[in-house]
Amino acid sequence: MTGVVGRGGVTPPEGAETAPLQQTARALEREVGKVIVGQQPVVRGVVIALLAGGHVLLEGLPGLGKTILVRTLARAIRLSYSRIQFTPDLMPADVMGTNVVGEDAGGARYFRFQPGPVFANLVLADEINRATPKTQSALLEAMQEQTVTIANEAHQLPRPFFGLATQNPIEMEGTYPLPEAELDRFFFKLNVRYPSRQELHEILRRTTGSFQAAVEPVTDGAGILQLQEFAREVPIASYLTDYAARLVLATHPDLPDAPELTRRYVRYGASPRAGQALVLAAKIHALLSGRFNVSHDDLRYVAPPALRHRLILNFEAESSNVSVERVIREVLARVPEEVKG
Numbered sequence: 159m160t161g162v163v164g165r166g167g168v169t170p171p172e173g174a175e176t177a178p179l180q181q182t183a184r185a186l187e188r189e190v191g192k193v194i195v196g197q198q199p200v201v202r203g204v205v206i207a208l209l210a211g212g213h214v215l216l217e218g219l220p221g222l223g224k225t226i227l228v229r230t231l232a233r234a235i236r237l238s239y240s241r242i243q244f245t246p247d248l249m250p251a252d253v254m255g256t257n258v259v260g261e262d263a264g265g266a267r268y269f270r271f272q273p274g275p276v277f278a279n280l281v282l283a284d285e286i287n288r289a290t291p292k293t294q295s296a297l298l299e300a301m302q303e304q305t306v307t308i309a310n311e312a313h314q315l316p317r318p319f320f321g322l323a324t325q326n327p328i329e330m331e332g333t334y335p336l337p338e339a340e341l342d343r344f345f346f347k348l349n350v351r352y353p354s355r356q357e358l359h360e361i362l363r364r365t366t367g368s369f370q371a372a373v374e375p376v377t378d379g380a381g382i383l384q385l386q387e388f389a390r391e392v393p394i395a396s397y398l399t400d401y402a403a404r405l406v407l408a409t410h411p412d413l414p415d416a417p418e419l420t421r422r423y424v425r426y427g428a429s430p431r432a433g434q435a436l437v438l439a440a441k442i443h444a445l446l447s448g449r450f451n452v453s454h455d456d457l458r459y460v461a462p463p464a465l466r467h468r469l470i471l472n473f474e475a476e477s478s479n480v481s482v483e484r485v486i487r488e489v490l491a492r493v494p495e496e497v498k499g
Contacts, residue, residue, distance in 0.1 A: 171249035179385050179445050181436045183209065185376040189234040192371040193318050194227050195364065196357040203463050204231065204322070206446070210438045211386050212345020213301055213321040215336075215467060224324045228282045230305040236378040238316065240278035243377055244289040250296035254306045255313075271308060276300055279316050279379055283323040287333040294340055297321070300497075318382050338426070338470065345435050347467035392441040394452045394453045402436040402457055404497070408489045409469055417492040428468040435464040454495050462486050 178453070184204050190201050200216070204227070207214045216224045225241070232239035242253055245391070255274035261267050275281070276297075286294065300306055305316045325336075343346075353361060363369070377385075399496030407413055411420050439460035440452045447456075466482045475485075 167170055179209070179388060179442075180448060181476075182381065183446050186231070189373050189376055190227060192231050192373055192404060193230045194223050195360045196353050197223070197227070197350060200350055203346050205459070206439050206442045207345045208318075208320055208382065209385050209389050209442050210345055210435075211318065211320075212435065212438075213323070213343060215284070215341070215344040215347040216307060216324045216350055217327050217347065218324075218350025219352065219499045220326060222352065224350055225282065225284060228280065228322050230373055233253070233281045233373045234376050235280075235381075235382060236375045237279035237318075237320075239280045239282075240275040241282045241284060242275050243284050243354075244286050244293070246288060246290060248289045248293050250293050253293060254300070255308060257309055259286055269309075271313060273313070276306065276442070277313075279318055280320045281322070283321065285325060286323040287325045287336055291334055291337060294334065294336060298340060298343060301340075311370060316379075318379050318386070325445060341467045342429050342431050344467060345439070346463040348463055349466075371441065375429055389442045389445060390438070392445060392450060392452065394437060394441060398440075398452050398454065398457065399437060400432050401454060401493070401495060401496070404442070404493050405436065405461060405465075405489060406433045408493050409465065409485070418486050419480070419488040423471055423478070423480045424469055425472040426470040428465050432465055432468045436460060439464060458490055461490060465489075474476070 178461060186208075187201050187204055194201065204214055218224055225438045227263070229239065242248075250324075251274065252272050253276050255272050255277065257269040258272045259267055259424045260270045273288075283297070300319075300322055304317070305312045306315065307313070325333075361368075364371075404415075406428050408416055409420055409424060409432075410416055411422075411424045416424075416427075436457055437452075440456035443456045443459055446451070462483065465486050466484075469482050469485060471480065471482060471485070
């Protein structure tokens, strides 16, 4: 499927309708909204990552509904759901599975694979930074390759495979910061904010009475896979791909065109995966907006969740109270939409 790309946008090819994806995404947001009050940017970010086939890191204070959001999403898509509570004593085999000894009818013993809780369509790694680096790193293969290798034998995870992880930004004691390699595997990092007065009032009304939200299934795993394929077929103009590339490069302090804030406060910039996330997320955001063409605004909208966990700030930034969000805002303000020549 191809379209005609021009400065005025893209003419959708025959049969390329954005309505099915738009309707499914809005229905998902509506069903999740029956349980989750507010948090529209977070819900939209989760839906974009789901349709992109990526994974999401949710960061927020306790009690803001991170776990309920994931469980509600599983109910709305008819997916198998697994929740793993990460603790310091959790071992890789507790997550991935292991070989156990079985016995056949004749009494002969053999090894068979016992799948772990990661073998589900939607996996929630709750408080992921409480597990040791050894257990955290066990997720790398699952997140990137969607396989689990035990005793040199690869086991395919179910499709679609969507991983979500939560972490608490204020409880640092007894936690293990996620390694950069694992952070880079997350498509988005979404900050779950504290509710407003009106939202908190509605939360209290819903959770202290007899209110029971009836979440209706919107689609299934096969439907999500079809939408993921459709989203990748959205064309993007070369000058927009170049803009995404320049946004990523502007996060690298060693490059001459990097903004002053980047050169001063960033230790390591974003990886090429950040560029992939920018382009794919922008395609889906355009579709959700009813367009079959990507714009600069789409790329700017998805830049913060795609970049915030991929920038490593230096000590000067920490001591000067400079946040990743400020650096990203500076990058978006300083990088021109187009470069002549």
